[in-house]
Amino acid sequence: MWNSKLREWRRFFSVSTLTFRLWNFTGTALLNLFILIAVAAYLSPLSYMVATALKTNVQLSDSSAPILPAQAITYAYQGTEYPVYEVPTEEGVKQWALVNPFRKYSEFVDPANPDAGLIHWDGSWRSLVKAYRPAITFQNFVTLWHNLDYPNYLRNSLIVVILSEIGVLCSSIAVAYGFARFRIPGGKWLFFLCIATIMIPDSITLVPSFVIYTRVLDWNGSFLPLIVPQFFGSAIYIFLLRQNFKTIPREMDEAAMLDGAGPLRTLVSVILPQAVPVVVTVALLQFFNMWNEMRMSTLYLSTRQDLWTMPYTAQAFITFGFTAEMLQASALVLMIVPIVILFIAQRFFMQDMVVTGIEK
């Protein structure tokens, strides 16, 4: 956007083309550099999680240990493992293994030259810092896998996600098709009402639905309160789908109707094939929402540990008093699934949010 202005200035001050190009290149480089720094800063809290999940508990409890995953160096001298310390000497800092720690002085051995024997060093070894080398460990994930019933939690999450996907997609597509293609008496007002329901806060329906689910239907301790409401469609998805269906030319379904296809047939064989991107978008949104779902699970699943879903389990870990590195590892396991799905479906998803978002 600066180019035309720059061109004017160039004409004015008769700046050479080379200078202009240099200036232009600098601008582009600065912009890209800025956005790279921005994305690094934006995602920086994640690096804490990843780094901690790959650490050992030993490193976490040593306050002088490096911030990134590392392992304390040891050295085997005459059949015994000794810890290696950063020892300040006259010839700079040396990494020596501590063999005999005493109060006033200590005896070290130099791993580079063990034949030289024990080296006498004056000073308190407690003031020394342990030597580390970078190392990552996946032990935390192995421990999690052995101590928790992950296959079961994953199965529960998948049951909830898949059944609610089926429910919300079938019903929302049908309703969106009804709104997009049929002249219904008062249809416009019904659509307004549908959009208006998006604004209703959850807490207003919380009390009656809790009473109905637990007292009348006796659905406490089952997946039903999570799944059944999805079969009635979701207003925001209906909105997104309807807006997209409207952009599909009507001539196509009229042609199908003339060939004798009923409304349901037209929806399945004419509308849906052309609306694949938006349907995928809605399916992904629903996946993220149901994978992260916590409100209903905290209300109805708390008593049944065998029905806990992945996020509910992670929440329970905080109260179990996990150590820091296990906590971070378990949260990482929880969020890796939606992130991987996002990156796989990224093309589809991003493109279509862009298209559907414009209209209102």
Add this chain to the structure above:
Amino acid sequence: MEITKKTFHLRDWLRRLHGHLTMRQREGLVGFLFLLPWILGFTLLKAIPILVALGFSFTDFKMLEPEKTQFIGLANYINFFKDTLAGSSLFGSIAYFVQAVPIEMVVALALATVFSSPRLRGKTILRTLFFMPSIIPAIALFVIVIGLISPGSGWIERLILDPLNLPPLAGAFGLFPILLAIWTIGPGFLIMLGAMQSVPPEVYEAARVDGAGPINRFFSITIPMISPAIFFSLVINMISSFGGVALLDRGLPFSVSLSPMEAYINTQMFSYSELGYASALAWIMFLVVMLITLAIFRSAKYWVHFPEEEDNVEF
């Protein structure tokens, strides 16, 4: 005398009904059948619970002794005005809305503006990276914040405060709502970016010929042209700041909701099992949210430039 057994066949009845209808009525009927899931859902999951909650709010309904329930009129609503905790929760909810939504909107708009520059490279991957935190479950975010601020080993202390010789943060948990707000820009960012990309380049070209500078062009072309997208993302962010589910749900349970009113309703319900009072509180919250929504929609006609609806005739 022969007795003819008259049976009612739904199928025949529908067929006969179908024969009697005009084309237009038939279309309406079929369309209505397609809407049926939503109409049922609206009635069963929204309309009836809202009215039942209104009914509960006039009683002293308790979870454990439902048979003792009595009609107590407006007592719950009067209690609300005496309950300082409830009042401060409601203000807390509004304060959270007022502080989180502008952060989300401004960051998303700034990012979308940078992304609409043709000079930026690697947009596809950068877009995904900026969107990614918006799908991270709230519980994982919570764990990250706990780690970042943990005394002694948290990175904020080790990387920022210690090198600068600053004292440890007090009340650092305020970081959570801020991080959550900044990490929720995804949908708004994509919606605004999409709108910016659909602004025809000729408009900018014309403004440039007329001598409008970049800042001028941003405020007098970009902002008005994408105002429907800004409005849409404002509505989405508003709903999620009040604890509703719009587009993307982070999975914050009611009890730790960032909207303090929601958390307070939850406490009344599960800690004290005061369902009547909880319903009254929920209705007050509902009215406040509806009032804010109405104000936002009313204000729209002053700053949102909706495109012409070309399909008004169809309904």
